[in-house]
Amino acid sequence: MTDPQTVTAPTPRIPADQLHAYVRAIWERAGSTPREAELVADHLVAANLTGHDSHGVGMIPRYVESLADKQLQLNRHAELMKDAGAVLTIEGGKGFGQVIAFEAIERGIERARQIGICAVGLRGAHHIGRIGHWAEQCARAGLVSFHFVNVAGDPLVAPYGGADRRIGTNPFCAAYPRPGKPPLVLDFATSTIAYGKTRVAYNQGKHTPPGALIDHAGMPTLEPKVMHEAPFGSLTPFGGYKGFGLAAMCEIFGGALSGGFTTHADTLGTTHAIINCMLSVIIDPAAFDAPDAQAEADAFLAWVKASPLAAGSGQIYEPGEPERVTRAQREAAGIPVDPATWTQINHAARTVGVSEAEVGEWAARLR
Ligand SMILES: NC(=O)c1ccc[n+]([C@@H]2O[C@H](COP(=O)([O-])OP(=O)(O)OC[C@H]3O[C@@H](n4cnc5c(N)ncnc54)[C@H](O)[C@@H]3O)[C@@H](O)[C@H]2O)c1
Known part of the structure; x- marks a missing residue:
């Protein structure tokens, strides 16, 4: 503490x-x-x-x-490696993720507007941060998107049934724009809590929630220091084998399909760099034959929000x-x-x- x-x-x-x-x-x-x-x-x-x-x-x-560490590269830009029409492959060159992802998503938006859909495989960007930011960029352009991200070579999460760190905190994100209303944005790490939240708890001298961490021996712990001081423990995947499975698909869609890399013994990072790869699928909702899509989405949200509140619950939130x-x-x-x-x-x-x-x-x- x-x-x-x-x-x-x-x-x-x-x-x-x-x-x-x-x-x-x-x-x-x-x-x-x-x-x-x-x-x-x-x-x-x-x-x-x-x-x-x-x-x-x-x-x-x-x-x-x-x-x-000479890892993060300043003033780099997203480099288009392959243009296959609806599929773009982009190299990040360890440039600032906040620039590289912005530029990669800009390209994906432009292509999705032209032909209805674009899958962007982004590899080798320095940390691209909060993935919801990129989904919001798509939503502002009126586009649906979903994003599978790996944290390449930086294992912090134990696999379901395992006792040491093997996978990144691999976030998944999906957003649905609604004209005249805020978009729905689902955006979470596939670990029970994001790694950064252990840093915030550690800095604030607080415990982490039960079930979020195991220590170096694989035993449950509330102490965020197991992520910041040796001997190191691990985060757990959220939702047991389901979260582990989603993390695995983020690793492969984000890291392998983009032409980047996945986490294994040959790729373990030894520096302070955080390298992200991301598969983003960006879709123009107008390309579907779905004139009632917004009304249907709104009706569903009103329906779930009308549920009686469970004991101890103050509100039902949409993503x-x-x-x-x-x-x-x-x-x-x-x-x-x-x-x-x-x-x-x-x-x-x-x-x-x-x-x-x-x-x-x-x-x-x-x-
Ligand atoms: N770049 C990276 O390498 C990386 C890695 C891991 C996580 N991240 C980012 O970390 C951030 C935090 O992730 P997290 O797992 O701590 O997020 P989280 O656990 O706070 O979950 C956030 C998601 O759950 C929804 N949500 C939260 N409370 C809710 C409630 N009561 N009812 C309904 N919905 C609710 C939010 O709207 C949001 O979509 C994310 O933005 C993620 O993209 C980035």
């Missing part, structure tokens, strides 16, 4: 636009173009706004470590709704950044050349 001070101190809140400006400043100082720094800041701050602090600004220290609620709250009240995470971000800022005086200035401005 971390210093108990971090548990009791109130968590400072930072307005999203100011946090965005600080993140931009850090990456511009590191050497990113203003456009790259902006896309990275857009993504990280949006992840915090949706409540996914595991994929927000707290990732900056890890990215700076990956840069120092993506909890993130919208959190976004509205955080846009109004600011983004909470716990002291341990804040210290780590400032340390990372200094590492890329932000001076002590500037860090102090930002700290004063962001208070």
Whole structure:
């Protein structure tokens, strides 16, 4: 557990636009173009706004470590390796995932608009963060999408029935746009909790939920330190063999079909880099003969939301709704950044050349 001070101190809140400006400043100082720094800041701050602090600004220290390892490549762009009409294969070259995935999805959107559907195999991108961000990019263009992602060569999750880490936290995501209404966005890691959530719990001195972790001996534990200090334990797959099965398909669709790589003894990463591969299928709903699709979707959602609430339940949410609620709250009240995470971000800022005086200035401005 971390210093108990971090548990009791109130968590400072930072307005999203100011946090965005600080993140931009850090990456511009590191050497990113203003456009790259902006896309990275857009993504990280949006992840915090949706409540996914595991994929927000707290990732900056890890990215700076990956840069120092000469893994993360600044100012790279998505490179089209093969254009087979409805299927595009794109190489990420360890460029910033926040740029590479944005550009890959832009290409997929353009093609799906032309011919109704596009499958994009993206390989070798540095961490592409919160996958819902890419599904929302498709939804803003009026397109349905689903995404299978592997975290290549970075096992953190035990297979169903296994006792050590063999698979990445391989997220799955699907989104359905609704004209005039927010899209449905289902977006989750196939581990019981995302790895980043163990970092947040570790930094905050909190336990993780029961069933989420096993220790190095394969025994259940609530201690997030098993993911951050040796001897290392593992995350469990969500939903037993079903989550394990979905993780396996994410590994193969994302890692193998894209021409990237899957996790096995020959591909284990030894650096701070997180490499993602993603298969995204993007579909124009107008290409189907389905004039009642929106009405049917709306009728279904109204139907499930009319269910009597179970004991202890406050509300029935549709996929993506909890993130919208959190976004509205955080846009109004600011983004909470716990002291341990804040210290780590400032340390990372200094590492890329932000001076002590500037860090102090930002700290004063962001208070
Ligand atoms: N890039 C990577 O390598 C990588 C790896 C793993 C996870 N991730 C990202 O981590 C993020 C967090 O993943 P997670 O598994 O912790 O997510 P999570 O467990 O919070 O689940 C989020 C999903 O469940 C829905 N949801 C949450 N509470 C709900 C409720 N009460 N009722 C109905 N629906 C509800 C949300 O709308 C969302 O679709 C995701 O954005 C994922 O893309 C990225």
